[in-house]
Amino acid sequence: MTSYQTFISNLEKAGEKLGKKPVDFEELKIPERIIEVNFLFKGEIITGWRVQHNSKLGPYKGGFRYHPDMNLSEAKTLAALMTMKCAVMDLPFGGAKGGLRINPAKYTKEELKKITELFIQRIADFIGPNKDIPAPDVNTNSETMGWIEREYSKIVGKKIPAVVTGKAIGAGGSEGREEATGLGGAIILDEAIKIFKKNPQDLTVAIQGFGNVGMHLARELDQRGYKVVAIAEANGGTYHQNGLDIQQTMKATMKREILKHTCYCKEGNCSLADCKLVDADKVLEQKVDIVVPAAIDNQINMHNMKRIKAKIILEMANNGITQEAEEFLQKNKVMIIPDVLANAGGVTVSYFEWKQNMEKKQWEKARILTQLEEMMKSSWDKVIALSKQHNASLREASYILALDRLL
Numbered sequence: 105m106t107s108y109q110t111f112i113s114n115l116e117k118a119g120e121k122l123g124k125k126p127v128d129f130e131e132l133k134i135p136e137r138i139i140e141v142n143f144l145f146k147g148e149i150i151t152g153w154r155v156q157h158n159s160k161l162g163p164y165k166g167g168f169r170y171h172p173d174m175n176l177s178e179a180k181t182l183a184a185l186m187t188m189k190c191a192v193m194d195l196p197f198g199g200a201k202g203g204l205r206i207n208p209a210k211y212t213k214e215e216l217k218k219i220t221e222l223f224i225q226r227i228a229d230f231i232g233p234n235k236d237i238p239a240p241d242v243n244t245n246s247e248t249m250g251w252i253e254r255e256y257s258k259i260v261g262k263k264i265p266a267v268v269t270g271k272a273i274g275a276g277g278s279e280g281r282e283e284a285t286g287l288g289g290a291i292i293l294d295e296a297i298k299i300f301k302k303n304p305q306d307l308t309v310a311i312q313g314f315g316n317v318g319m320h321l322a323r324e325l326d327q328r329g330y331k332v333v334a335i336a337e338a339n340g341g342t343y344h345q346n347g348l349d350i351q352q353t354m355k356a357t358m359k360r361e362i363l364k365h366t367c368y369c370k371e372g373n374c375s376l377a378d379c380k381l382v383d384a385d386k387v388l389e390q391k392v393d394i395v396v397p398a399a400i401d402n403q404i405n406m407h408n409m410k411r412i413k414a415k416i417i418l419e420m421a422n423n424g425i426t427q428e429a430e431e432f433l434q435k436n437k438v439m440i441i442p443d444v445l446a447n448a449g450g451v452t453v454s455y456f457e458w459k460q461n462m463e464k465k466q467w468e469k470a471r472i473l474t475q476l477e478e479m480m481k482s483s484w485d486k487v488i489a490l491s492k493q494h495n496a497s498l499r500e501a502s503y504i505l506a507l508d509r510l511l
Contacts, residue, residue: 143222159198164197165190169244171206172206224259312396313398317421333390336386342363397420397425398421444502
């Protein structure tokens with residue numbers, strides 16, 4: 105089953121529990137628009153996409169990623185998930201996703217800037233603050249968003265900061281955006297452990313992925329008292345049973361130290377020999393209370409699902425768990441907090457940024473973080489209530505909540 109088929113399957117399950125007929129949500133099974141562009145850059149044909157899934161609730165919203173494996177199928181799935189995510193959070197946005205099939209490491213910064221400008225020239229008619237608002241994603245960042253905003257503004261003849269979110273703060277970006285996704289996940293996890301009547305200090309965590317999301321989540325969890333004992337990225341990582349020093353690990357990563365060659369534990373300056381090396385796939389199989397897939401999709405699957413020991417999975421990566429693995433783990437009483445809720449903090453603060461730009465205002469960070477916490481908790485409460493009402497998993501309940509707002 106492809107990721108998009110899994111999305112449709114989840115949609116159908118939720119629709120059935122909501123008492124809807126398939127015809128009622130048929131439009132949600134297909135994107136409203138697919139844009140594909142091809143252009144020449146230094147003798148190479150570069151292909152890009154923007155999939156605009158649904159605009160029932162407002163303009164399309166979603167990231168741009170630059171990756172050699174970027175493809176239309178992936179863009180379709182991620183755009184559909186953005187539709188559901190925005191609906192779960194009750195944001196006035198629809199879902200979109202897109203990007204370029206390139207390896208950014210092959211190009212200089214100036215070349216990436218030019219490639220970005222060429223891409224925007226070809227899709228400018230389809231984006232805008234009231235049409236479709238891109239944001240950073242894999243291998244794109246605030247600088248990329250700045251390139252997009254300037255090129256779009258040049259094309260339309262006036263400065264339009266609200267065309268993208270995730271900008272640098274000095275360029276119309278929002279306070280709190282950098283840590284928003286990780287912070288949102290931590291807020292949701294705090295609510296989830298109340299069901300088990302547990303305190304953060306009683307719980308151990310393993311995180312796969314130490315990019316923006318995993319890094320900020322680890323810091324938030326550490327500050328709240330959780331014991332983060334294992335972290336790994338693509339080329340591996342480390343485990344220490346007494347917990348890792350997250351601040352030191354973050355500093356080392358910022359200096360481009362390789363994570364699997366880095367060991368800063370709670371006990372002080374321990375050496376690498378004091379820690380256990382752990383591969384990226386094995387980090388999810390550690391004997392911990394909570395595992396967090398926060399890297400790429402399908403990392404918990406039929407091949408490792410029987411080796412997952414945690415009782416809570418916080419799905420910070422989109423499509424971090426395959427459907428087969430989810431069904432197996434739920435039968436074994438594992439709580440799975442789905443991506444459309446767990447990682448929705450990022451798009452929520454993106455909404456705050458867009459709103460600030462549209463109103464030509466700048467909010468204080470305290471206001472942003474307070475509103476984010478209120479909205480995350482509100483969505484969690486609604487999902488839990490629907491889960492009990494419909495005897496549904498948290499994913500099904502999230503989809504029920506989204507469908508109720510989309511139909």
